[in-house]
Amino acid sequence: MPIKKVPSEEAFFGGNRLRRWPSHEFQTTRLSPIARPAIDTPYRLSESDRFFCCGSCFARNLEVELNARNLDVITADPKLGQSQNKYNVFSILNELRWALDENGLEESAKSILPFNSSTFHDTQGGNALLNDEGEWVDGLTSESAVMERRAYLHERYKRFPECSVFVFTLGMAEAWYDVEFSRYLNVAPSPYAIKKTPERFELHVLSYEEISKGLEEIYQLIRQEKNGESFRILISTSPVPLYSTFSGRDVLIANTYSKSVQRAASEAFAFAHEEVDYIPSYEMATLSERKYVWQEDQRHVSGDFVDFIISSVVAAMSDTDDGLDDFLSEAKLFFDVGSGNGQAAVPHWEKIRKTFKRNEELKVLLDYYKKRAG
DSSP states (O other): OOSOOOOHHHHHHSOOTTOSOOOSSSSTTTTSSSOOOOOOOOOOOOTTOEEEEEESHHHHHHHHHHHHTTOEETTOOTTTGGGGOOOSHHHHHHHHHHHHOTTHHHHHHTTEEESSSSOEEETTSOSEEEOTTSOEEEOOBOHHHHHHHHHHHHHHHTTGGGOSEEEEEEOOSEEEEETTTTEEOSSOOOHHHHHHSGGGEEEEEOOHHHHHHHHHHHHHHHHHHHTTOOOEEEEEEOOOOOSOOSSSSOHHHHHHHHHHHHHHHHHHHHHHOTTEEEOOHHHHHHSSOGGGTBOTTSSSBOHHHHHHHHHHHHHHTOOOOOOSHHHHHHHTTTTTTTSOOGGGGHHHHHHHHHTOSOHHHHHHHHHHHHHHHO
């Protein structure tokens, strides 16, 4: 069954100005050096909204940006930070279900496992946390301390029905399964735990159907809790590749599958529900020239480019749209990532401007180039 049907006249004559792939002759500046796919959402940021961000790093980055704008983000909590990262669709679903279950904390605690003979970790959470000095440290500690952090996260997540905007970022299609309790984990069990009870755990490579099912269950759960109230879901796929794969495949091949299947499921999810918008952070990173995107480890997105992605998303959801006169004068100096083309840059910026719906988004691109220029 197709994920979308388009009437013939609309498909041919609908006026999609972005239908052609950019080339040296057509929209030359939309793909290189920085890819700028359209962020197409009718949603506009509102001070009356309350936000819930869940998933991998993109969700954490967006929390910071929204918080800086004095918006209400219930997951923006330095005590949780990266320890609340979720890397697969089912670990997101787990937390939402437990938040609504009066026995949810006890159920979630079953996934606190020994990491070695003396420390424990929460396989439903991330393993990094912020200490009292504001430093990120390893989350491996005593069972009671891990349980205390889980209880804190549980209380915070119980508030998700209060929210009106939900941001979800999908990370991996490889997920560890706990056979004993019939649930997916967020992170891998430790070698110590596997050696102790090898029959308890399995590595699953999730299918398109499974990921789509998980997303649909998330949607229905939110819809039920909102009980007729309006809400918005923003979904994205993390560009950060697998650090390693447990599948037995070449990690380059395993990662391509992992991202592709989640990206495909996200597209179908957005087409299926009018309350859902796809945010193209994955395309922005992976279609841009690598030297502008990645840190030296070739895996993590640079801080400047993260800022560019988040600022682009926020600009697309904002109503501010100032004039261009002063902006274009400044742009002449920074078109070629700071090389300074002077008057020769003006035609290029004019071409760029025609591919933007909003001046605010164009300013975000200039800000990024200025950072690169130092």
